[in-house]
Amino acid sequence: xxxxxxxxxxxxxxxxxxxxxxxxxxxxxxxxxxxxxxxxxxxxxxxxxxxxxxxxxxxxxxxxxxxxxxxxxxxxxxxxxxxxxxxxxxxxxxxxxxxxxxxxxxxxxxxxxxxxxxxxxxxxxxxxxxxxxxxxxxxxxxxxxxxxxxxxxxxxxxxxxxxxxxxxxxxxxxxxxxxxxxxxxxxxxxxxxxxxxxxxxxxxxxxxxxxxxxxxxxxxxxxxxxxxxxxxxxxxxxxxxxxxxxxxxxxxxxxxxxxxxxxxxxxxxxxxxxxxxxxxxxxxxxxxxxxxxxxxxxxxxxxxxxxxxxxxxxxxxxxxxxxxxxxxxxxxxxxxxxxxxxxxxxxxxx
Amino acid sequence: xxxxxxxxxxxxxxxxxxxxxxxxxxxxxxxxxxxxxxxxxxxxxxxxxxxxxxxxxxxxxxxxxxxxxxxxxxxxxxxxxxxxxxxxxxxxxxxxx
Ligand SMILES: [Fe+2]
Ligand SMILES: [Fe+2]
Numbered sequence: 001x002x003x004x005x006x007x008x009x010x011x012x013x014x015x016x017x018x019x020x021x022x023x024x025x026x027x028x029x030x031x032x033x034x035x036x037x038x039x040x041x042x043x044x045x046x047x048x049x050x051x052x053x054x055x056x057x058x059x060x061x062x063x064x065x066x067x068x069x070x071x072x073x074x075x076x077x078x079x080x081x082x083x084x085x086x087x088x089x090x091x092x093x094x095x096x097x098x099x100x101x102x103x104x105x106x107x108x109x110x111x112x113x114x115x116x117x118x119x120x121x122x123x124x125x126x127x128x129x130x131x132x133x134x135x136x137x138x139x140x141x142x143x144x145x146x147x148x149x150x151x152x153x154x155x156x157x158x159x160x161x162x163x164x165x166x167x168x169x170x171x172x173x174x175x176x177x178x179x180x181x182x183x184x185x186x187x188x189x190x191x192x193x194x195x196x197x198x199x200x201x202x203x204x205x206x207x208x209x210x211x212x213x214x215x216x217x218x219x220x221x222x223x224x225x226x227x228x229x230x231x232x233x234x235x236x237x238x239x240x241x242x243x244x245x246x247x248x249x250x251x252x253x254x255x256x257x258x259x260x261x262x263x264x265x266x267x268x269x270x271x272x273x274x275x276x277x278x279x280x281x282x283x284x285x286x287x288x289x290x291x292x293x294x295x296x297x298x299x300x301x302x303x304x305x306x307x308x309x310x311x312x313x314x315x316x317x318x319x320x321x322x323x324x325x326x327x328x329x330x331x332x333x334x335x336x337x338x339x340x341x342x343x344x345x346x347x348x349x350x
Numbered sequence: 351x352x353x354x355x356x357x358x359x360x361x362x363x364x365x366x367x368x369x370x371x372x373x374x375x376x377x378x379x380x381x382x383x384x385x386x387x388x389x390x391x392x393x394x395x396x397x398x399x400x401x402x403x404x405x406x407x408x409x410x411x412x413x414x415x416x417x418x419x420x421x422x423x424x425x426x427x428x429x430x431x432x433x434x435x436x437x438x439x440x441x442x443x444x445x446x447x
Binding site: 043045046092095096099102103106109114115116171172175179321322324325328329 | 357360394414
């Protein structure tokens with residue numbers, strides 16, 4: 001994942017309805033708040049405030065876009081992986097990211113938006129995705145650093161989302177989190193191999209850590225004091241921890257791992273604070289963060305151009321599939337037995 | 351939209367995770383037809399041996415209960431605790447029953 005910047009609410013002006021409708025709405029609203037407070041899941045057909053729906057559509061779709069765009073930096077190294085084992089692993093990881101995108105698009109669609117709308121938003125540059133994927137992958141060690149740090153940061157963000165108040169999103173996140181831990185471990189394994197290797201390999205691992213450390217910290221989004229929409233997302237139990245809390249957790253978990261690798265975290269201010277039991281760390285360059293979000297990162301244009309090209313190049317496949325389906329309306333699939341029939345019949349009667 | 355004029359139908363995916371278990375809902379996929387729906391479901395939902403059988407059902411064929419009817423549908427069962435074995439007290443000496 002890659003949820004940074006994904007907790008921004010859509011503040012469209014509220015419609016003013018007639019008083020009766022407003023009273024009805026506020027009763028529904030009160031019931032909704034009660035259910036969220038009681039940790040009940042909100043499901044697609046349940047009443048929900050428009051702003052909750054819009055916030056979720058935005059967050060889940062940006063999350064999905066991030067998974068999809070996130071395939072590119074690693075896809076860059078599949079053909080150049082140093083061994084067949086590494087290649088198979090990297091391919092499997094990138095396939096997982098495609099799957100994550102699909103789980104998330106499906107979750108967003110339950111809120112009443114179509115897949116085509118979402119894909120259009122991405123292709124037309126109207127949707128955001130995580131800024132981390134606008135950095136280049138210059139060496140093989142970047143595959144290690146991404147798995148270890150980027151997927152590691154993603155896990156910090158995603159685990160609490162498994163308890164998100166919106167059922168389909170929470171369930172998608174459970175599935176995703178199960179798969180993410182392999183992503184992080186394979187990355188750490190690459191870093192470990194390099195850092196136990198030749199001087200050149202160790203230097204390569206250090207260089208990757210130097211380049212990915214700060215962008216990984218920025219994945220958690222701006223400071224809590226700057227993150228204006230967090231409070232509402234917390235109240236709705238979409239978000240469980242603040243950006244700064246998650247960033248701290250990430251640093252606390254990751255610094256000892258860097259030590260284990262024998263690599264240096266590129267932060268002169270970094271030190272352990274005995275009093276709090278946490279690491280104290282320096283300030284990311286927030287002007288860089290803002291620039292990348294504005295589209296001025298090293299790879300923004302390349303990522304979008306590649307996504308559009310891939311989409312265009314797939315057009316004939318989509319058209320062929322549609323033509324085939326139109327020609328053979330009943331093609332494919334084995335009709336299932338009586339158990340399924342009963343199930344289907346029961347569904348129809350319910 | 352870009353090359354895909356209409357939404358492809360949505361299919362609900364059910365997977366039998368192991369022999370002897372029933373199919374359970376896992377999610378949904380878009381596909382032009384049933385065959386593609388099964389293939390997509392395989393790629394999206396069974397990358398780690400999660401299943402031994404897949405059903406796909408057009409989402410439009412699913413009829414669901416209305417959340418507004420939740421109380422009238424399900425509340426009547428809540429106070430019938432005598433439908434559970436734990437309602438009955440069996441003395442220790444009786445053995446397994
Ligand atoms: Fe992912
Ligand atoms: Fe991942």
